[in-house]
Every structure is written in structure tokens, then in C-alpha cells.
Amino acid sequence: MYGCAVSANSGHRRLPVRLAALIVCSLFALALVLSAAFILAHANHEHDHDGGDGGCAACAQITAFVDTLSRAGAAMLVVAAVTGGLFGTAALLKSAAPRFADFTLISLKIRLNI
Numbered sequence: 517m518y519g520c521a522v523s524a525n526s527g528h529r530r531l532p533v534r535l536a537a538l539i540v541c542s543l544f545a546l547a548l549v550l551s552a553a554f555i556l557a558h559a560n561h562e563h564d565h566d567g568g569d570g571g572c573a574a575c576a577q578i579t580a581f582v583d584t585l586s587r588a589g590a591a592m593l594v595v596a597a598v599t600g601g602l603f604g605t606a607a608l609l610k611s612a613a614p615r616f617a618d619f620t621l622i623s624l625k626i627r628l629n630i
């Protein structure tokens with residue numbers, strides 16, 4: 517009875533979190549697509565190095581996007597390695613758990629009411 521009520525409430529709580537995660541992922545994917553479109557549109561642009569900072573604005577945006585992609589790729593590699601390590605450790609512990617489950621106080625005949 518209580519289990520049904522708790523699971524129903526937790527289902528309602530998960531929906532905004534999933535929606536927020538979907539929105540964040542969608543915005544990230546949209547930013548990647550728009551950045552790639554910007555790079556493709558300005559791939560053969562005429563450089564304007566006579567601007568205020570002495571640098572080309574299009575080249576600066578392209579460089580910033582490439583730096584962001586390289587950092588995101590490195591972060592994804594770290595997250596994938598950590599996640600893989602956690603799942604590997606969990607699989608090892610799960611396979612080793614039945615070996616330790618045989619050693620209980622009852623199977624070892626240890627009395628606690630002395």
C-alpha cells in the first residue's frame with residue numbers, strides 16, 4: 517500500500533528532472549549544430565585582421581568552438597572511463613557476492629545469546 521504511494525510520488529518527481537535533462541541535452545545539441553553551421557558558413561571567409569582587437573572575429577569564434585569541443589571530448593573520455601570502472605567494479609562485486617553469502621552466523625553456528 518505504501519510502496520505504491522511512494523512509487524507514484526517518485527514517478528511524479530522524476531518527470532521534471534527528466535524534462536530538464538532533455539531540455540539541457542537538446543540545447544547542447546542545438547548549440548553544436550549551430551556552431552558547426554557557423555563554421556561551414558565561414559570556412560572560406562575573408563579575414564578581417566584590421567578590426568578593433570587586431571584579430572578576425574570569425575576566426576576567434578571558430579577557435580573557441582574547437583577548444584570547447586576538445587575540452588568536452590576530454591571530459592567525456594574521463595566520464596566514460598570512470599563510469600566503465602564503476603560498472604566493472606560492480607560486476608566483479610556482484611560475481612563475488614555469492615561466495616561470501618555462505619558465511620553467515622547461522623551457517624558458522626555462532627551463538628550470540630551466551
Ligand SMILES: [Zn+2]
Nearest residue numbers: 563572574575
Ligand atoms: Zn578569419
